Amino acid sequence: MKKTLVILGSGFDIDLGLNNSYSNFHNSHFNPFIFGNDKKWEDFEKTLRNEVKKWYYDGKNKQEAEELYKLKEDFSKNISWFFTYCSDKFEINKETCAYRFLEYITETSMIYSFNYTNPYEYVDINQTNEIIHLHGRYYKDSFKKRRMVISQGRNIILGIDDNCIPKDGFNNHHIHALVKKNHDIYKETNIIKDLLNVENVIFYGFSMSIVDFSYFENFFSSIIDGTYNCKNIFYITYNKDSYDDFCRNLLNVNVDYKVIAKKVSLNPIYTINGREDKEFINMLRVI
Secondary structure, eight states: OOOEEEEEOHHHHHHHTOOOOHHHHHTSTTOOOOOSSOOSHHHHHHHHHHHHHHHHHTTOOHHHHHHHHHHHHHHHHHHHHHHHHHHTTOOOOTTSHHHHHHHHOOTTEEEEEOSSSOGGGGSSSOOOSOEEETTBOOOGGGTTOHHHHHHGGGGBOOOBOTTSSOGGGGGSHHHHTTBGGGSTTOOOOSHHHHHTSOSEEEEESOOOOGGGGGGTHHHHHHHHHTOOOOOEEEEEESSHHHHHHHHHHHHHTTOOHHHHHHHSEEEEEEGGGOTTOHHHHHHHHHO
16 A cells, blocks of 8 residues: 655646746736736636636626636647647756655655646656646647647646536536536546545645645545544645645635644645755655
């Protein structure tokens, strides 16, 4: 049985040198869809989620539902072009925590990723672990082929959860199609079960947005009610400010991180301190 479960978020890719951040996309000519000052990938989905709630409670206008669906589809296609553009410009930094993490991780760990990339395609490290992509993925070798670039827009999953509005709202087929689980390439995984059976959980560059919380609700509930196996939670992020964001996001979904910290060892690790940081090295011994 695996003893460690790893969750990869966009912060991991950025630390590694895969500069595909949402802020880059937001400021590029590939993104005509401006929702305020969005700075993270989940900002689009959170805004889409809020727009769907507004649509529902303002009368469920059919034309507005169609427009929201078209917005999501166009957004997905433009992400394809953005990744194509970025693919030749990635500069892997071997001196980062992320690179060292890939060097150390062993077959005793399982990896779930919310990113669209497979980092092993960009580094000189043998891949010993399967990466389970929860929301689809891109394939590096296909980036340069225009036809494949266009089709890869269907290989990613963007959208909302199915808890944001009452169930009758999903009777509209355009709103129904916005739900991630209803995407034609969506596959069920064992992440919820696996989280309950490991000793160590590592979040690397993952913000715990409300749009993805359903994957972790049972995990945190098990810690609070005392039915958990987890001993250590490691949260790897850039600095204390981003760790504080993570804690606030937990509070926003009614999870008190202070209660969690009393039940298990909750360890923030800051990549700004570098790959030789003592806390980071101690965590590597776990994986």
